[in-house]
Amino acid sequence: MEAQLTDQTEADSPLERYLRLLEIIAAFPGRLALADVAALSDLPKTTAHRLLKGLVKAELASGGQGGRAYSVGPRLSRILHATAEDGWLEALARPTLAALAEDSGEACYLTKLVGSRVLVAVSQAPEVRWRSYVQPGIEMPPHAAATGKAIIAYQSEALIRQALAAELPKLTVNTRSDEAWIREEFARVRDRGYATCVGEIDEGLAAIAAPVCQSDGLVLYSVGMTGPLQRIMGDKxxxxxxxxxxxxxxLANKLSIGTKMYQAAVSAPE
Amino acid sequence: MEAQLTDQTEADSPLERYLRLLEIIAAFPGRLALADVAALSDLPKTTAHRLLKGLVKAELASGGQGGRAYSVGPRLSRILHATAEDGWLEALARPTLAALAEDSGEACYLTKLVGSRVLVAVSQAPEVRWRSYVQPGIEMPPHAAATGKAIIAYQSEALIRQALAAELPKLTVNTRSDEAWIREEFARVRDRGYATCVGEIDEGLAAIAAPVCQSDGLVLYSVGMTGPLQRIMGDKxxxxxxxxxxxxxxLANKLSIGTKMYQAAVSAPE
DNA sequence: TGACTCGTTCCGATTTCCGGAATACTGTTC
DNA sequence: GAACAGTATTCCGGAAATCGGAACGAGTCA
Known part of the structure; x- marks a missing residue:
């Protein structure tokens, strides 16, 4: 072997190999088949195949199966978005939320996906009076909350399973905890484009929520509105x-630009 | 053999563990010590420590040594930026590039870091006349091109070594391929804040380039200008x-908006 | 000083990874 | 329809990485 030059390269751990493959398919998204990846990475076809399957299973890459065109999966975006301290998010989302809260007279809030959980990132109560307020940081149950459904319904099967593996408490008589119903509900959400919560968290409260779709189809945020059941679900x-x-x-418009700028800027040199 | 039911026990491969840790430190950037990470991930301290060291070595995480506060490293941003279609980048950079090209009368372009290579992302020729045009997508050699030097000179030691491990062809009599000189050149680039290319790619052509620095020091882009040697290196x-x-x-300003919001939000109590 | 917690190193048992050879699955050509 | 090229995929013994309990230095508080 001509291992003179490659000799000085540092340890080639499995993790490093995974990342090298990921960088390769990131450089040419959606146009590399297995043979191309193997050639570009100087790895045997077999090894490249095994590593790619690992990347796909981990949702770092997607494509692969039959489609034979690999690209970067949703997990990287999820990780980078989870790093966001919500300051910049707040600055971008606040005006929209404020307008929505003012128009509706109800509490409105933006939630984000962190791992397989849905957390409130930015909250905005209407000016009119104290009605209700959703505390930033609290977790929204994926099977009951409108904002929870609006995000989880659009995730990959692996992440949905992970989210539903958590405890799904029966909060009121209206709460449904059986997986079959929840999956039907997710299908309804995807079909209508928005999610509802009718007394499933608190008997007197209702909520509606819509996913915030990125330009690449990923859903990492949702925007919701909550209030007394009659006011939300009535004539208005x-x-x-x-x-x-x-x-x-x-929000989709603002966040798609803002998140990319944020991704460019996040991370510390030393 | 028939392990259909064990299907629900998700495989806990090393890669999956790495990613779980990464998601944990991403969710609480800069405020987790080793013990916290170990507790949150349900892993023994020793194992968590080893995995974190692996993440740091791969530049997926940073912090760690002594500082005891892990956060997400620069590599994720690099990968995601490589995948991004250049649409939004073009929208942000085009006006600036057009003004620069008009002012100088030369071809101007923005390059981005993809893995350890430097590719042209947005190119802008001056209106005046056909002079030269840099094709988007082509690769800039790190040892000769001004834009290549302007990006690579600011990267981590690991990435510099990776970039210089590639073939460094001697394109003209002026091209220097020896690593010692290249590293001195990188030092000069960092010292002056810009890079030059004087007949190192084509005997009659010269170029100048500047890094686009994020406010935290990360350099993922550079902006360059190229033309005949006399016109670039002359009185003007x-x-x-x-x-x-x-x-x-x-350009740095446009890309750093997210960071400024982030820093404003982080400079909180505690 | 002693008790405590922190990050870190060590090392044998275990698990995973590695990749050549062989196989299965296309679609194309004669 | 048979032969063929080009894929993706499985198999499996040897090699290498990982795993994590035990033990170690460094810092901190009482």
């Missing part, structure tokens, strides 16, 4: 829904 | 350099 529901969907679109 | 060089540095600052 169509109006609330229209405003919510409009807010979702506006 | 000071003017070109000033315009280039100004363009670099303008």
């Amino acid at each position: 529901l169509p109006h609330h829904l229209a405003a919510l969907m409009e807010a979702s679109r506006a | 060089l000071p003017h070109h350099l000033a315009a280039l540095m100004e363009a670099s600052r303008a």
